[in-house]
Amino acid sequence: MIYTVTLNPSIDYVMAVPDYISGATNRAQTTNAYPGGKGINVSRILETNHINNQAWGFLGGYTGAFIATTLQHLAIKTDFTPIQGTTRINVKLKSHQETEINASGPQITDAEWQTFKQQFSKLQPADTVVFSGSLPSTLPHDAYQQLIQLVVSKQANFIIDTTGDDLKQALALHPLLVKPNRDEVQALFELTDISLNSLKIAGQQLIAGGAQQAIISLGGDGALLFANNHVYFADPITGDLQNSVGAGDSMIGGFLAQWTIKEDPVTAFKLGVASATATAFSEDIATQTKIRSVLDHVHITEIG
Amino acid sequence: MIYTVTLNPSIDYVMAVPDYISGATNRAQTTNAYPGGKGINVSRILETNHINNQAWGFLGGYTGAFIATTLQHLAIKTDFTPIQGTTRINVKLKSHQETEINASGPQITDAEWQTFKQQFSKLQPADTVVFSGSLPSTLPHDAYQQLIQLVVSKQANFIIDTTGDDLKQALALHPLLVKPNRDEVQALFELTDISLNSLKIAGQQLIAGGAQQAIISLGGDGALLFANNHVYFADPITGDLQNSVGAGDSMIGGFLAQWTIKEDPVTAFKLGVASATATAFSEDIATQTKIRSVLDHVHITEIG
Numbered sequence: 001m002i003y004t005v006t007l008n009p010s011i012d013y014v015m016a017v018p019d020y021i022s023g024a025t026n027r028a029q030t031t032n033a034y035p036g037g038k039g040i041n042v043s044r045i046l047e048t049n050h051i052n053n054q055a056w057g058f059l060g061g062y063t064g065a066f067i068a069t070t071l072q073h074l075a076i077k078t079d080f081t082p083i084q085g086t087t088r089i090n091v092k093l094k095s096h097q098e099t100e101i102n103a104s105g106p107q108i109t110d111a112e113w114q115t116f117k118q119q120f121s122k123l124q125p126a127d128t129v130v131f132s133g134s135l136p137s138t139l140p141h142d143a144y145q146q147l148i149q150l151v152v153s154k155q156a157n158f159i160i161d162t163t164g165d166d167l168k169q170a171l172a173l174h175p176l177l178v179k180p181n182r183d184e185v186q187a188l189f190e191l192t193d194i195s196l197n198s199l200k201i202a203g204q205q206l207i208a209g210g211a212q213q214a215i216i217s218l219g220g221d222g223a224l225l226f227a228n229n230h231v232y233f234a235d236p237i238t239g240d241l242q243n244s245v246g247a248g249d250s251m252i253g254g255f256l257a258q259w260t261i262k263e264d265p266v267t268a269f270k271l272g273v274a275s276a277t278a279t280a281f282s283e284d285i286a287t288q289t290k291i292r293s294v295l296d297h298v299h300i301t302e303i304g
Numbered sequence: 305m306i307y308t309v310t311l312n313p314s315i316d317y318v319m320a321v322p323d324y325i326s327g328a329t330n331r332a333q334t335t336n337a338y339p340g341g342k343g344i345n346v347s348r349i350l351e352t353n354h355i356n357n358q359a360w361g362f363l364g365g366y367t368g369a370f371i372a373t374t375l376q377h378l379a380i381k382t383d384f385t386p387i388q389g390t391t392r393i394n395v396k397l398k399s400h401q402e403t404e405i406n407a408s409g410p411q412i413t414d415a416e417w418q419t420f421k422q423q424f425s426k427l428q429p430a431d432t433v434v435f436s437g438s439l440p441s442t443l444p445h446d447a448y449q450q451l452i453q454l455v456v457s458k459q460a461n462f463i464i465d466t467t468g469d470d471l472k473q474a475l476a477l478h479p480l481l482v483k484p485n486r487d488e489v490q491a492l493f494e495l496t497d498i499s500l501n502s503l504k505i506a507g508q509q510l511i512a513g514g515a516q517q518a519i520i521s522l523g524g525d526g527a528l529l530f531a532n533n534h535v536y537f538a539d540p541i542t543g544d545l546q547n548s549v550g551a552g553d554s555m556i557g558g559f560l561a562q563w564t565i566k567e568d569p570v571t572a573f574k575l576g577v578a579s580a581t582a583t584a585f586s587e588d589i590a591t592q593t594k595i596r597s598v599l600d601h602v603h604i605t606e607i608g
Contacts, residue, residue: 013317013393015405022326023401031392031407062370069366088335089317091395093405097327101319101397103335 002046002256003123004130005147006039006057007139008105009067010090012245020095034284035067036090038132038161041246041285043076045253045275048288051260054079056119058136060106061086081116083108092245107138120150127156128176128256132249134162148173161252164188171209176259178206179215179252199224200231200304213265215255215272217248223273227265231304234273237297239281246285251276254291266300273298306350306560307427308434309451310343310361311443312409313371314394316549324399338588339371340394342436342465345550345589347380349557349579352592355564358383360423362440364410365390385420387412396549411442424454431460432480432560436553438466452477465556468492475513480563482510483519483556503528504535504608517569519559519576521552527577531569535608538577541601543585550589555580558595570604577602 012035015028043055055076059067060083067087071078085106093099108116123129129151135143144166151158152173159177160170163184171178185202186194199216203226206214214226220241225232254275258268274295278286281294316339319332347359359380363371364387371391375382389410397403427433433455439447448470455462456477463481464474467488475482489506490498503520507530510518518530524545529536558579562572578599582590585598 013395015395015407017405020326020405022324022403025404025406028405028407033390033393062366062373065369066366086337089337089393091317091319091405099326100329101321101324101332101395102329103319103332 001124001126002051002053002128002130002260003119004039004043004046004053004055004132006037006055006133007108007143008088008134008136009035009037009040009057009059009064010088010103010105011063011066012036012092013089014092014094016094018095020093020099033066035070036245037067038246038249039130040067040071040076041249042130042132042253042256043071044074044285045250045279046257047074047076048286048291049254049257049271049275051257053077056080056116058083058106058108058112058116059087060084063087063089079119081112081119083112105136108136113139113143117146117150120147120154123151123154123156125155127154128159128260129156130159130161130252130256132161132252145169159252159256161248168209171206171211174210174212177213177215177252177255178211179217179248179255180206181217181219181248182221185216196303203231215251215269217251217276219244223251223269223276225265225269225300227269230302232266232269233301233303234269235299235301237273237277237294239277239294241280242283244280247276247280250279250286270298270300271295273300305428305430306355306357306432306434306564308343308347308350308357308359308436310341310359310437311412311447312392312438312440313339313341313344313361313363313368314392314407314409315367315370316340316396317393318396318398320398322399324397324403337370339374340549341371342550342553343434344371344375344380345553346434346436346557346560347375348378348589349554349583349595350561351378351380352590352595353558353561353575353579355561357381360384360420362387362410362412362416362420363391364388367391367393383423385416385423387416409440412440417443417447421450421454424451424458427455427458427460429459431458432463432564433460434463434465434556434560436465436556449473463556463560465552472513475510475515478514478516481517481519481556481559482515483521483552483559484510485521485523485552486525489520500607507535519555519573521555521580523548527555527573527580529569529573529604531573534606536570536573537605537607538573539603539605541577541581541598543581543598545584546587548584551580551584554583554590574602574604575599577604 046053059080064087088103222236255272258271278290350357363384368391392407392409526540559576562575582594
C-alpha cells in the first residue's frame with residue numbers, strides 16, 4: 001500500500017481578475033476552489049494510474065470538510081486526522097501577473113500529532129510512504145525525522161520531497177526517491193554554478209548520501225535521473241504551459257505508479273516525466289489520457 | 305418581527321500581508337474568515353441590541369455551511385434558503401494598501417428563487433423587512449421590486465439599502481427608511497456639487513419620492529436625517545478608524561433597533577449614528593458595549 005502525507009493541506013482558491021489594481025475594489029471574473037497539497041497531488045496521480053493509495057495528513061473546519069468531500073468525489077482514499085483548527089485557504093490571483101498569497105495554516109495540538117503518528121504502526125514492509133511539502137509551524141521541527149524513523153522501524157519504504165536539512169537528514173535512511181529541483185539542489189550543496197556537470201556531481205552526492213534513486217527536475221529544461229550508478233537525462237517536451245503547480249508532485253506520482261508495477265527506475269522515470277509534463281500542460285492535475293498522450297514524446301538518454 | 309435579506313452573502317477572508325508584492329509568492333501573517341453580507345451585518349447589530357430578528361437569503365456549499373455555523377454561534381436566528389451553488393468568498397488584502405477582490409457569487413436557480421419568495425407569505429403587517437446589498441447576477445433584474453411587492457401586499461414595512469434604479473423605484477412604495485451615502489446620492493440625482501445645500505435638496509427629494517425617512521451618510525463627515533419635514537445633522541465623531549465595512553449596515557441596524565422600541569426618528573438616528581461609528585472604530589461589527597460608549601458622543605442638530 002502507498003500512503004501520501006500532506007501535513008499542511010490547503011484550499012487553493014484561484015481568482016481570475018482581468019485588471020487587478022492594488023488598493024482598489026476588484027471583481028473576480030471567475031473563482032475556483034481546488035484541494036491543494038503536495039501529497040494530495042501525488043495521490044491524485046497515483047489514483048489516475050489506478051494505483052491503490054491513501055492520503056494522510058490533517059484536516060479541520062469547513063475548509064477541511066470541503067477537501068474531504070472533493071477528494072471523495074475524485075475517488076481518492078483518505079484517512080486524514082481531524083483537527084480542531086481550520087485548514088488554510090491559499091489565494092492564487094491570475095491577472096497580468098500570477099500572484100500567490102499563502103496562509104500559514106492551523107495549529108496542530110500535541111494530541112493531534114500523537115494521533116497522527118499512531119497511524120504509522122499499521123505499516124508493513126511492502127508499504128511506501130510519500131512525504132511532500134512544508135511542515136505546519138506548530139509541529140516539532142524534527143517532525144519529518146520522527147515520521148521517517150517510524151517508517152524505517154517498520155522496514156517500509158519512503159519517498160521525501162522537501163528541502164534543506166529535512167532532505168539532508170533523510171538521505172541516510174535510504175529513501176526510495178528524492179526529487180529536489182535545480183534551485184533546491186543548488187541551495188542544498190551551495191553550488192556556484194548549475195552546469196550539467198555540476199548538477200551531475202550533486203545528484204551523485206544525493207546517491208552517495210543514501211538515496212536509492214534521485215531525480216533533479218529542471219523545469220522546462222528536462223530532468224535528470226540518478227539510479228543504478230548511472231545518470232539519465234529526459235529531454236524537455238515542448239507544449240503549452242498551463243500550470244506549473246503540481247508538476248513536481250506528478251513526477252513523484254508517476255514514478256511511483258510505474259515503480260509499483262515493475263521496479264525499474266528508468267521506466268518509472270519515464271512515467272514520472274510524462275506525468276509532470278502532462279500536469280504542466282493542464283489546468284489542474286493531469287488526467288490519465290493526457291499522461292498517455294505525453295508518454296510517447298518522452299525521450300531518455302543515458303549520459304553518465 | 306424583523307427580517308433581513310442578504311441575497312448574495314459571502315465569506316470575507318481577510319489576509320494580512322505585511323509587504324505584498326504583485327507577481328510573487330506572498331505569505332499572509334494572519335488570516336481570518338468572517339460571515340459577510342450587508343443584511344447579515346444588520347442582523348448582528350439588531351441582535352447585539354437584543355431586537356428579535358431573522359436573517360434570510362441564499363446559502364450553499366461548504367462556505368454557506370461555515371456562515372450558518374458562525375451565525376449560530378453569534379446567536380443570530382436564520383432561515384436561509386439552501387442552494388445547489390457555493391456561497392462566494394471575497395478576499396480582503398491588508399498590506400500598505402487595502403485591496404478587495406470580490407467574487408460574483410453562485411447561480412440561483414429559478415426553483416430556489418421561487419422557494420425563497422414563498423417565505424414572504426408569512427409576513428404580518430407589523431413586520432419589517434430590510435433589503436441590503438447587491439443582487440446575484442443570476443436573479444431577475446427586478447428581483448427587489450418583486451420582493452418589495454410581496455412585502456407591500458402583506459402591508460408590512462421595508463427598509464432598502466441599495467442604489468440606482470432599485471432605490472428609485474422603491475421610493476414610491478414608501479420604505480420606512482432609505483440610506484444612500486453621499487456618492488450614491490450624487491449619482492442618483494446627478495448632482496453637480498455635494499454642498500450641504502445640494503445634499504439637503506436631494507434628501508428632500510427622497511422624501512418627496514415616497515420615503516418615510518431618509519439618511520444620507522457622509523462617512524467621516526457625519527450624517528443627515530430627513531424626517532417629519534425636518535433635516536437633522538449628526539456631527540462627525542473623532543476616533544480611530546479600524547474598518548469602514550459594515551458601518552452603513554450598522555447605521556440601519558441601530559436605527560431600526562431603536563425604532564422598534566419607540567417610533568421616533570431622531571432617537572433612532574442617534575442609535576444609528578452610534579452603531580455606525582462604533583463599527584467604524586472596531587475590527588468587526590460593533591458590540592453593544594462599544595455602541596453604548598459612543599452613544600454619549602452623538603450630537604444631533606436640527607438644521608432645516
